[in-house]
Amino acid sequence: xxxxxxxxxxxxxxxxxxxxxxxxxxxxxxxxxxxxxxxxxxxxxxxxxxxxxxxxxxxxxxxxxxxxxxxxxxxxxxxxxxxxxxxxxx
Numbered sequence: 001x002x003x004x005x006x007x008x009x010x011x012x013x014x015x016x017x018x019x020x021x022x023x024x025x026x027x028x029x030x031x032x033x034x035x036x037x038x039x040x041x042x043x044x045x046x047x048x049x050x051x052x053x054x055x056x057x058x059x060x061x062x063x064x065x066x067x068x069x070x071x072x073x074x075x076x077x078x079x080x081x082x083x084x085x086x087x088x089x090x
Contacts, residue, residue, distance in 0.1 A: 024064065027060075028056075028057060028060045028061075031056065031060065032052075032053050032056035032057055032060070033053075035052065035056055036049050036052035036053045036056055037049055037053075
């Protein structure tokens with residue numbers, strides 16, 4: 001049975017996860033808008049701007065995915081080293 005403390009903990013983790021997602025989304029939006037939108041004299045988006053925004057978003061997402069992957073690899077190695085040290089000490 002889950003306790004109220006467990007439910008609060010899960011909700012806090014979900015809020016943190018959503019906050020992290022919003023931070024990344026806002027960063028992506030700001031970067032790509034700043035880099036790719038040049039013409040403010042028209043309501044339409046030029047093909048160059050559209051293409052730039054798509055490439056910018058793809059590049060950002062691929063980089064973010066790669067960073068996350070490397071962080072996970074680092075965490076696995078770090079955990080393995082910590083367990084090996086604990087075995088030596090214990």
